[in-house]
Amino acid sequence: MHGNAFQLVLDASLMVKFVLLVLLFFSVVSWAIIVKKFLHLRNAARENVSFYHSFRRTKDLETLFATSKKYLVSPIANVFRDVCADTPLDDMEQVTNALKRFEALEAAKLERHLSFLATCGSATPFIGLFGTVWGIMSAFMSIGEAGAASLAVVAPGIAEALIATAMGLVAAIPAVIAYNYYLTGARRQEIEMEDFSAELLSLLRRLRDEG
Numbered sequence: 001m002h003g004n005a006f007q008l009v010l011d012a013s014l015m016v017k018f019v020l021l022v023l024l025f026f027s028v029v030s031w032a033i034i035v036k037k038f039l040h041l042r043n044a045a046r047e048n049v050s051f052y053h054s055f056r057r058t059k060d061l062e063t064l065f066a067t068s069k070k071y072l073v074s075p076i077a078n079v080f081r082d083v084c085a086d087t088p089l090d091d092m093e094q095v096t097n098a099l100k101r102f103e104a105l106e107a108a109k110l111e112r113h114l115s116f117l118a119t120c121g122s123a124t125p126f127i128g129l130f131g132t133v134w135g136i137m138s139a140f141m142s143i144g145e146a147g148a149a150s151l152a153v154v155a156p157g158i159a160e161a162l163i164a165t166a167m168g169l170v171a172a173i174p175a176v177i178a179y180n181y182y183l184t185g186a187r188r189q190e191i192e193m194e195d196f197s198a199e200l201l202s203l204l205r206r207l208r209d210e211g
């Protein structure tokens with residue numbers, strides 16, 4: 001059966017082959033993003049926990065700054081390090097603005113490439129549908145050329161159509177599932193960043209008031 005399907009692809013029209021290549025491109029790229037984002041979000045979550053524990057154990061900013069350099073993937077560690085390096089910590093207005101700016105940058109990192117998964121999930125079924133329509137058109141043209149509607153005449157075009165449909169779904173389904181899952185994970189870490197920023201602001205105000 002696998003050999004017959006492969007042979008059908010080889011014998012498909014140029015348009016259907018082009019559609020299948022486009023779907024293959026979307027599928028390969030989306031799977032690469034799925035694996036990459038899984039590793040990135042998992043490592044970011046682990047480093048967030050580790051750095052947050054360090055933050056709760058000590059309130060010495062120099063010690064925390066040195067510790068943050070060990071956590072290059074953690075969004076909250078990156079926000080803390082960037083704010084400390086870029087902003088006078090005794091100016092609460094500047095610190096607040098810097099936190100918002102660096103939170104936005106880290107949020108963009110967390111959601112990077114997810115738009116491709118969304119595009120893949122929404123576009124590939126329609127690309128597959130185009131291949132389906134083209135295959136059915138080929139089947140009808142074969143009927144017209146042969147002057148008969150036998151199975152041998154119709155089958156190749158219908159098979160092309162079904163393969164294009166299947167490839168569209170194969171590309172779309174994992175992309176949609178991964179997009180929703182990773183977007184939820186990214187938003188969860190963005191909330192963690194906001195909570196951390198509030199705690200950091202509270203700490204800086206307390207240190208300033210204590211002199």
